[in-house]
Amino acid sequence: MRYKAGYKEQKRQELLNISGQLAKKNGFANTGVDSFMNAAQMTSGAFYSHFSSKHDLFKALIEAELQKSLLDWQKNPHEDLAAWIDFELERYLAISHVQRADQGCILPALSSEVARSDDEIKQLYQSELIRGHALFVKHLGREDLAWAVMCQLVGAILMARTVADDRVKIMILNSSKWMIRQSLGLNNPNVSA
Amino acid sequence: MRYKAGYKEQKRQELLNISGQLAKKNGFANTGVDSFMNAAQMTSGAFYSHFSSKHDLFKALIEAELQKSLLDWQKNPHEDLAAWIDFELERYLAISHVQRADQGCILPALSSEVARSDDEIKQLYQSELIRGHALFVKHLGREDLAWAVMCQLVGAILMARTVADDRVKIMILNSSKWMIRQSLGLNNPNVSA
């Protein structure tokens, strides 16, 4: 064959990577196949030798991005609850996460588009989401707390991205940190956020 | 004039109403001017006698929808904190709110699109959001708590919309209710969610 073995798989991963960044930044539906391919320094005709359709890319992209987020959570080195959650709050609820959607978690960036997708997409999203949930349960100890903290993280990043002023963004982030610590019983009662 | 006085203003409100529903359901960018106008039983040519551009509609729509959400929050008849928050949790975190995005709050539906919009949109969004925040502060007593509860509400609806199974949706909603009550010190310590 004219191309090295494993070349196609490698190129596919590269495409998923770059497409994920673009989709998180500008939205998946708003980004054309041309843009995805140009970002990967190819032309749109070559797209269909990797994915059968744009919708097919969406599925693959969601799977890849959710696993990336899961991996990020697994990188947290702490075992102790307070240390674990502090690490996560500083990392996830950082102002840089608000500003750089392309480098951030898929959840605040593409959940609305998933919410409007067909059942196949939602099923896929759910099963990966549940794996993330299990990781949170492992550290937080409660199933409901795990879901609620995930919602809080996603909601905070999303809301912070909708406002214009950095001051307000930071206020939103700090408020969410405070609330999560509060619900875990980790706040000093004498200190306000 | 051939048309009654106030006719245009009335038609504009009708357009904003219907466009808001369609945008919340299918996304604003994904919905064509034709679709908006057809839903209002008009043709696309007439659109530009009400709005100078699609982007202009987006601004008007955001303003109208945010004020609608504010109005919904103001309808809460309770004064007591526990009663007020219970009412709000049952109303906002209802499964029907997850299922009927077109009839629901703009925040979980269109925040991602706002996040990707220009600064003018974000400034507008922020100023209306701050009015909503003030209302929450009035009842919850704390600025940070008010932001955090808003994030939690938005995040929970958004997440619930991304999963396929109703059981999981409900789990997410109940978890968020539990966490908000927890952060307000309203949960019975002996009862799990």
Place this chain on the structure above:
DNA sequence: GTCTATACGCGGATAGAC
């Protein structure tokens, strides 16, 4: 103010050469 018709660009997808 609303209609029909249309200009014009973008986006998804396919065909065929290399």
Place this chain on the structure above:
DNA sequence: GTCTATCCGCGTATAGAC
């Protein structure tokens, strides 16, 4: 596997009749 070229439908916006 990737390229160029192209088909075709959709979407924003405008022009002109009523």
